[in-house]
Amino acid sequence: MQRESIKTFFQGKDHKKIMLGGLYFSSVIMLIGLSLFALYMGHQTVFYAKFALAVVLSVLLVAFLITKKTPLFALLFLLVIEVESSTAMLSKHFYDFVTVYPFFPIFGFFFFFRLATAVWMTVVHFIFWVGVSIYGYDAFSSHPLFHMVPLINMIASTIVVILVALFYHISTEKTYEKLEHANRQKEILIKEIHHRFKNNLNKIASLLGLQIMKLEAGSKESPIEVLKKNKLRVEMMAMVHDSLYKADDLDNVDAATYIENLTDLVGNAYGRSVPVTVESDGIVLPLEKMLKVGLIINELYTNTLKHAKEAEGDRLRVEIFFFGSDGTARMLYRQRGHVPIGMDSLEKSDGLGMTLVHLSVEEMDGTFEVSNDENSLEFKILFPCEKAK
Incomplete structure (x- = not known):
C-alpha cells in the first residue's frame, strides 16, 4: 500500500472507513504493548497469544486498506475481539490481561451496520456472553469475575450499553445519512450549475457569431x-x-x-x-x-x-x-x-x-x-x- 494511498484513505469522507482503520491500528498497537508487558512480567503464554493476535489484526488491516470493504472487515474485527475477550475470561492464563470487555463490541454493531443487522448481532452477542458467564460461573466459581454480583453488573451494563448504542444509531447515524445525502445533492447541483454555465457561454458565443455574420453581410x-x-x-x-x-x-x-x-x-x-x-x-x-x-x-x-x-x-x-x-x-x-x-x-x-x-x-x-x-x-x-x- 503506497503512502499516498494511505494518506488519502484517512483523509476520506467515509467516517466508518476511517473509524475502522483507526480501530485496527490502535488495537494492534495496544496488543503489541500488552504482549511486551506480559513478556516483561514473565507470562510467555500471554505474550505469544497477544502478539499472534496483533499479527492477525495487522494482516486484516492491510487487507482492509487495499479492499476498503468496511462491513466485511468490521465483522471480522468484531469476531476477533469476541474470540479474544471470551478466551481471556475463560483461561486462567489471561485473567489479568483482559483487553476488551463484552459490552464494547455492541458499539461496533450499531456503528458499522444497519439498525436491523445491529439488533440481531446484539442479540446473538448477548446470548453468547450469557452462555460464557454461566460456564464461567460453573467452571471458575472461585474467581471473583464470575461471582453473581459481577455477572449481574456485567449484564446490566450490557443492557445499558445496548440502549445507549441504539439511541446513538438513531440520532448520530441518521444525521450522518442526511449529511451524506445533502453532500451528494450538492455535488449534483454543482455539476448541474457548471453544465448550465457552459450552455450559457455557448449561447453567448452563438449570439456573437450571428452578430458577426450580420455585420459581414453589411448591417x-x-x-x-x-x-x-x-x-x-x-x-x-x-x-x-x-x-x-x-x-x-x-x-x-x-x-x-x-x-x-x-x-x-x-x-x-x-x-x-x-x-x-x-x-x-x-x-x-x-x-x-x-x-x-x-x-x-x-x-x-x-x-x-x-x-x-x-x-x-x-x-x-x-x-x-x-x-x-x-x-x-x-x-x-x-x-x-x-x-x-x-x-x-x-x-x-x-x-x-x-x-x-x-x-x-x-x-x-x-x-x-x-x-x-x-x-x-x-x-x-x-x-x-x-x-x-
Missing part, C-alpha cells in the same frame, strides 16, 4: 448599438440565474416577476419609458425555457423602444400576457398606441432580433404568429411546457 448598425444589444442579452441570461437563486428553487422561474424585471432593465439601458403591464396565472418555467422566453421578450421590447412611434392621441404601451394550461404555455406580446407598420417588412426582416425570436420559438417546438391593426401589434407564441398546468 448598418453602429458598433455601439451592437455592443449595447449584446450586453443586454448577457444581462438577460444573468437575470434568469439571479431569479432562480433568490427564489431558492433551481429549476423554476416565476415568469411574471422575471418579465417585469427584464423590461425594466431594457428600458433603463435605452433611457426610454414605455409602460409595461404583465398579467400571468403564476406560471413558472424551467431555466432553459425561461432563457429563450427572456431572449424573445428582450428582442421584442428592444424593438418597441427603438422603432415604435406613438399614434396621435394614443400613448404607446406594452401588454404582456403569460398563461399555461394542459402542458402548453401561451405568451402574447401586445404593443398598443403605435403607428401601424407594414407586416411584410416586419415578417421579412433580416435583422438579428427577429432572427433570434424565430430561432428561440423553433428551439422550443413552438408556433409564432404576428398580427397588426390600427390599434395594436401582437406577437402570439405557443410552446409545450410540462410545468404549464
Whole structure:
C-alpha cells in the first residue's frame, strides 16, 4: 500500500472507513504493548497469544486498506475481539490481561451496520456472553469475575450499553445519512450549475457569431448599438440565474416577476419609458425555457423602444400576457398606441432580433404568429411546457 494511498484513505469522507482503520491500528498497537508487558512480567503464554493476535489484526488491516470493504472487515474485527475477550475470561492464563470487555463490541454493531443487522448481532452477542458467564460461573466459581454480583453488573451494563448504542444509531447515524445525502445533492447541483454555465457561454458565443455574420453581410448598425444589444442579452441570461437563486428553487422561474424585471432593465439601458403591464396565472418555467422566453421578450421590447412611434392621441404601451394550461404555455406580446407598420417588412426582416425570436420559438417546438391593426401589434407564441398546468 503506497503512502499516498494511505494518506488519502484517512483523509476520506467515509467516517466508518476511517473509524475502522483507526480501530485496527490502535488495537494492534495496544496488543503489541500488552504482549511486551506480559513478556516483561514473565507470562510467555500471554505474550505469544497477544502478539499472534496483533499479527492477525495487522494482516486484516492491510487487507482492509487495499479492499476498503468496511462491513466485511468490521465483522471480522468484531469476531476477533469476541474470540479474544471470551478466551481471556475463560483461561486462567489471561485473567489479568483482559483487553476488551463484552459490552464494547455492541458499539461496533450499531456503528458499522444497519439498525436491523445491529439488533440481531446484539442479540446473538448477548446470548453468547450469557452462555460464557454461566460456564464461567460453573467452571471458575472461585474467581471473583464470575461471582453473581459481577455477572449481574456485567449484564446490566450490557443492557445499558445496548440502549445507549441504539439511541446513538438513531440520532448520530441518521444525521450522518442526511449529511451524506445533502453532500451528494450538492455535488449534483454543482455539476448541474457548471453544465448550465457552459450552455450559457455557448449561447453567448452563438449570439456573437450571428452578430458577426450580420455585420459581414453589411448591417448598418453602429458598433455601439451592437455592443449595447449584446450586453443586454448577457444581462438577460444573468437575470434568469439571479431569479432562480433568490427564489431558492433551481429549476423554476416565476415568469411574471422575471418579465417585469427584464423590461425594466431594457428600458433603463435605452433611457426610454414605455409602460409595461404583465398579467400571468403564476406560471413558472424551467431555466432553459425561461432563457429563450427572456431572449424573445428582450428582442421584442428592444424593438418597441427603438422603432415604435406613438399614434396621435394614443400613448404607446406594452401588454404582456403569460398563461399555461394542459402542458402548453401561451405568451402574447401586445404593443398598443403605435403607428401601424407594414407586416411584410416586419415578417421579412433580416435583422438579428427577429432572427433570434424565430430561432428561440423553433428551439422550443413552438408556433409564432404576428398580427397588426390600427390599434395594436401582437406577437402570439405557443410552446409545450410540462410545468404549464
